[in-house]
Amino acid sequence: MRRVILSKAGPDGPRRDNNMRPSIIKWTLISLCVLFIVIMLILPLATVIVYALRQGWETFRDAVLDEYAVKALKLTLLSAVLAVSVNTFFGLFASWAITKFHFRGKQILTTLIDIPFSISPVIGGLVFILIFGRIGWAYPFLTAHGVKIVFAVPGIVLATIFVTFPFVSRELIPLMQSQGKEEEEAAALMGASGFHIYRKITLPHIKWGLLYGVILCSARAIGEFGAVSVVSGHLRGKTNTLPLHVEILFNEFNLTAACAVSSILVFLAVVILILRNIAEFRVKKETR
Amino acid sequence: MKYMSFLKKLPPTVLTLAVMLGLFAGYAAKGGGASPAIAAAGKTSQAVEITNVSYDPTRELYAVYNKLFQEYWKGKTGQDVTITQSHGGSGKQARSVLEGNDADVVTLALEHDIGELEKAGLIDAGWVGELPGNSAPYTSTIVFLVRKGNPKKLNDWDDIVKPGVEIITPDPKSSGGARWNFLAAWGYAIDLYGGDEARTKQFLKDLFGNVTVLDSGARGSTTTFVENGQGDVLLAWENEAFLSIKGHPGEFEIVTPSISILAQPSVAVVDEVARKRGTEEVAKAYLEYLYSDEAQRLEGRNFYRPSNPKILEEFSDTFNLKLKLVNIDDDFGGWAAATEKFFADGAIFDQIYKK
Amino acid sequence: MFSIKRGQSSSIIPGFGLSIGITLTMLSLLVLIPLLSVLLTLSGTTFEVFWKTVTDTQIIATYKVTFSCALAASLVNLIFGIMLAWVLVRYEFPCKRILDGLIELPFALPTAVAGITLTTLYSDKGWIGSLFDKIGVKISYTTTGITIAMIFIGIPFIVRCIQPVLEKLDRQYEEAAFVLGASRPRTFFKVILPEIVPAALSGFGLAFARCIGEYGSVVFIAGNIPYKTQITPLIIMNKLEQFNYAAATSVALVMIIFAFVILFLINSLQSWISRIARG
Numbered sequence: 051m052r053r054v055i056l057s058k059a060g061p062d063g064p065r066r067d068n069n070m071r072p073s074i075i076k077w078t079l080i081s082l083c084v085l086f087i088v089i090m091l092i093l094p095l096a097t098v099i100v101y102a103l104r105q106g107w108e109t110f111r112d113a114v115l116d117e118y119a120v121k122a123l124k125l126t127l128l129s130a131v132l133a134v135s136v137n138t139f140f141g142l143f144a145s146w147a148i149t150k151f152h153f154r155g156k157q158i159l160t161t162l163i164d165i166p167f168s169i170s171p172v173i174g175g176l177v178f179i180l181i182f183g184r185i186g187w188a189y190p191f192l193t194a195h196g197v198k199i200v201f202a203v204p205g206i207v208l209a210t211i212f213v214t215f216p217f218v219s220r221e222l223i224p225l226m227q228s229q230g231k232e233e234e235e236a237a238a239l240m241g242a243s244g245f246h247i248y249r250k251i252t253l254p255h256i257k258w259g260l261l262y263g264v265i266l267c268s269a270r271a272i273g274e275f276g277a278v279s280v281v282s283g284h285l286r287g288k289t290n291t292l293p294l295h296v297e298i299l300f301n302e303f304n305l306t307a308a309c310a311v312s313s314i315l316v317f318l319a320v321v322i323l324i325l326r327n328i329a330e331f332r333v334k335k336e337t338r
Numbered sequence: 339m340k341y342m343s344f345l346k347k348l349p350p351t352v353l354t355l356a357v358m359l360g361l362f363a364g365y366a367a368k369g370g371g372a373s374p375a376i377a378a379a380g381k382t383s384q385a386v387e388i389t390n391v392s393y394d395p396t397r398e399l400y401a402v403y404n405k406l407f408q409e410y411w412k413g414k415t416g417q418d419v420t421i422t423q424s425h426g427g428s429g430k431q432a433r434s435v436l437e438g439n440d441a442d443v444v445t446l447a448l449e450h451d452i453g454e455l456e457k458a459g460l461i462d463a464g465w466v467g468e469l470p471g472n473s474a475p476y477t478s479t480i481v482f483l484v485r486k487g488n489p490k491k492l493n494d495w496d497d498i499v500k501p502g503v504e505i506i507t508p509d510p511k512s513s514g515g516a517r518w519n520f521l522a523a524w525g526y527a528i529d530l531y532g533g534d535e536a537r538t539k540q541f542l543k544d545l546f547g548n549v550t551v552l553d554s555g556a557r558g559s560t561t562t563f564v565e566n567g568q569g570d571v572l573l574a575w576e577n578e579a580f581l582s583i584k585g586h587p588g589e590f591e592i593v594t595p596s597i598s599i600l601a602q603p604s605v606a607v608v609d610e611v612a613r614k615r616g617t618e619e620v621a622k623a624y625l626e627y628l629y630s631d632e633a634q635r636l637e638g639r640n641f642y643r644p645s646n647p648k649i650l651e652e653f654s655d656t657f658n659l660k661l662k663l664v665n666i667d668d669d670f671g672g673w674a675a676a677t678e679k680f681f682a683d684g685a686i687f688d689q690i691y692k693k
Numbered sequence: 694m695f696s697i698k699r700g701q702s703s704s705i706i707p708g709f710g711l712s713i714g715i716t717l718t719m720l721s722l723l724v725l726i727p728l729l730s731v732l733l734t735l736s737g738t739t740f741e742v743f744w745k746t747v748t749d750t751q752i753i754a755t756y757k758v759t760f761s762c763a764l765a766a767s768l769v770n771l772i773f774g775i776m777l778a779w780v781l782v783r784y785e786f787p788c789k790r791i792l793d794g795l796i797e798l799p800f801a802l803p804t805a806v807a808g809i810t811l812t813t814l815y816s817d818k819g820w821i822g823s824l825f826d827k828i829g830v831k832i833s834y835t836t837t838g839i840t841i842a843m844i845f846i847g848i849p850f851i852v853r854c855i856q857p858v859l860e861k862l863d864r865q866y867e868e869a870a871f872v873l874g875a876s877r878p879r880t881f882f883k884v885i886l887p888e889i890v891p892a893a894l895s896g897f898g899l900a901f902a903r904c905i906g907e908y909g910s911v912v913f914i915a916g917n918i919p920y921k922t923q924i925t926p927l928i929i930m931n932k933l934e935q936f937n938y939a940a941a942t943s944v945a946l947v948m949i950i951f952a953f954v955i956l957f958l959i960n961s962l963q964s965w966i967s968r969i970a971r972g
Binding site for chain 3: 092094140148151153159165172178187228234238244270274292
Binding site for chain 2: 919920
């Protein structure tokens with residue numbers, strides 16, 4: 051859509067007269083932005099890669115294919131997939147309720163949904179300890195039934211869900227708000243059922259916002275550190291996620307391996323972002 | 339009206355939630371399923387699994403000790419033992435056990451941290467006396483790590499409090515190692531000032547005034563000093579200092595001050611967990627074997643001071659055995675008193691930072 | 694509490710019951726009940742003790758450090774966020790897609806990794822830190838370092854809030870203003886800026902709230918010196934390390950309240966502005 055507008059605007063009169071100045075502004079702005087991104091994002095990334103490879107390819111490969119690193123990767127992916135599914139499910143319903151209806155307390159509801167976003171991940175982990183931990187109120191019941199939540203996989207999944215809770219709904223709400231609800235109302239008047247309306251009218255509009263939310267949620271879930279660190283117990287090969295494994299390697303004075311494993315995370319992030327770009331491109335092509 | 343439609347839609351809602359809960363319980367069962375499996379395995383004496391929750395600097399030690407113990411245990415009982423390690427700051431690790439991280443044994447930096455587990459009922463009272471040397475199979479002390487050639491001529495505690503010296507140490511509030519650092523410095527100053535607490539406190543105030551980075555754990559401090567090149571001197575565990583020198587030959591030197599502290603990292607079986615999992619026997623053997631001659635030598639090679647004096651003597655080229663050491667029980671009245679006096683909220687450590 | 698307003702109950706779109714039901718159930722199970730456990734833990738604490746804990750001078754100092762750094766970081770991000778969004782939406786240039794794709798990186802990079810690399814980079818021995826060291830500026834282990842880490846984690850918020858609004862903005866108004874003789878900066882400030890203010894505010898609030906809670910990346914780059922470079926989440930950790938759950942949850946509660954208030958203000962402001970915009 052962007053492109054169409056740009057190509058239309060190209061040959062317009064006023065543009066040409068002022069060709070010099072806008073292009074100065076344009077390139078100043080672009081270079082400022084590029085500089086900012088280089089300093090704040092690319093250099094840290096480059097540091098990771100440079101450190102990862104500073105002892106050669108062999109060391110890198112060993113660190114990445116290490117038994118514990120692979121186990122940590124599996125756990126990270128599992129918890130990310132679960133967290134993303136739960137939060138997507140939630141996001142779809144929450145955004146529908148919030149944008150298509152008027153009700154009292156909506157502001158509070160939206161704010162409550164956003165809370166995990168801004169709470170320190172440390173607190174995000176702590177709350178589950180306060181419930182399911184040995185000092186928590188649910189502990190006697192759980193041990194009696196042989197269920198272990200914190201310091202085991204379920205705790206890690208829960209903490210990841212908590213931290214990434216608002217990501218999908220946060221993307222959908224503003225989008226659906228801006229689209230209004232006239233179309234849905236018209237369809238409802240014609241007697242279409244709720245899910246039919248959703249599938250035929252709402253979903254096509256929010257497809258790319260939803261995808262974006264899912265991608266963001268996955269990215270954050272994969273990278274989550276603080277909350278998971280509190281509930282994990284750092285049991286090697288059992289409750290270590292990839293970010294925790296990085297911390298362990300770092301604490302073993304093995305900065306090279308730590309960076310090598312981090313680069314898996316960087317790689318995952320880049321793949322996710324490329325997928326997003328492809329998806330965006332496809333969606334735009336379709337709508338054209 | 340709307341509530342009616344909600345009621346109509348209630349079945350799918352309940353169904354979805356049930357499915358989710360079910361999925362979740364499935365995972366919960368999978369995670370929790372580990373302990374019954376172990377208990378069952380213990381009976382057939384085919385394999386047994388124990389978890390050792392330890393503090394940061396012991397990673398390298400237990401990586402080799404676990405292999406040694408596995409062989410020993412296999413030879414003795416014919417049983418295979420798997421040991422899961424967990425490392426982190428001592429306080430943090432103790433807390434995770436207290437909060438339900440199922441450890442069969444804890445091997446932490448301070449008696450105090452294990453004392454907290456005793457208070458919580460996880461460990462039976464009297465654990466300190468169960469193993470020789472206050473349940474400390476190996477000891478260590480606090481030394482200075484300085485840059486090659488000791489450019490600032492830092493040879494004792496009074497050198498590092500001089501203006502312009504930058505000190506790196508972890509935070510005594512969160513790090514076990516840092517508490518030993520603090521007490522070692524206190525031990526020196528109280529001796530220097532002949533017991534004058536006010537002047538000793540000023541000494542510590544000057545010392546912490548020179549601290550530029552206060553990481554939350556010992557490993558963090560070492561990285562700050564070694565990798566990021568901060569500071570002139572790192573107050574470190576002796577074994578950490580040796581490890582840093584081993585990892586970066588020719589870049590650092592160890593300086594032993596005139597007075598330091600006998601740091602006793604303690605070990606204990608977590609009775610509640612071991613009883614539940616039926617691992618008491620192997621857990622106890624795991625700790626006792628730390629006192630065997632082979633294990634003591636292994637500890638010496640990993641730069642811990644063996645508690646067996648004869649074996650310690652074998653390592654006299656490595657360790658400065660003439661160093662005068664204060665210790666926690668005789669000079670500070672035990673950990674409970676020391677914590678109360680120095681590290682509790684509002685106690686001396688907080689006071690020296692207050693303006 | 695969450696009933697449809699009488700006046701507008703004529704909404705004919707179905708699914709309110711189902712969607713609000715699921716929303717509330719999941720919200721309660723996954724967020725609210727866990728958060729309430731903080732209150733439950735505090736139930737044994739009297740208000741005096743609570744108040745004394747959270748107003749301790751050392752903790753007040755951490756609020757100051759946390760809030761001032763978060764504010765500075767969010768302001769920097771606000772300026773660069775608007776700029777980035779503008780550049781990404783309005784201009785075509787080589788490698789634009791890469792630049793666009795990189796924006797989410799801070800979400801995906803574990804905060805600990807970010808903290809470690811930023812510290813290495815900005816310490817006086819690092820690539821960037823050594824440049825600043827020559828002019829006598831220390832970045833790592835100071836409040837500047839904390840701000841840098843917070844800028845890093847806050848980058849995506851503002852850009853991604855503004856971008857869709859800019860994309861949808863009808864360029865006719867701009868062109869019109871421009872044809873009518875308004876200068877480019879004037880067009881920007883009078884025509885475009887008002888349109889993106891709600892989105893920018895929302896992004897600012899989110900970034901700010903996120904910065905306040907940030908722990909993983911900041912602890913590495915902050916010197917953690919009491920009264921100078923300690924952040925509030927670190928205090929929570931410190932209290933926990935001392936097995937002082939009551940104090941830790943007291944400070945946590947204060948943080949939760951701060952977060953709630955900030956988000957509530959932002960949400961209200963946003964809906965107020967959009968209501969005005971709609972007339």
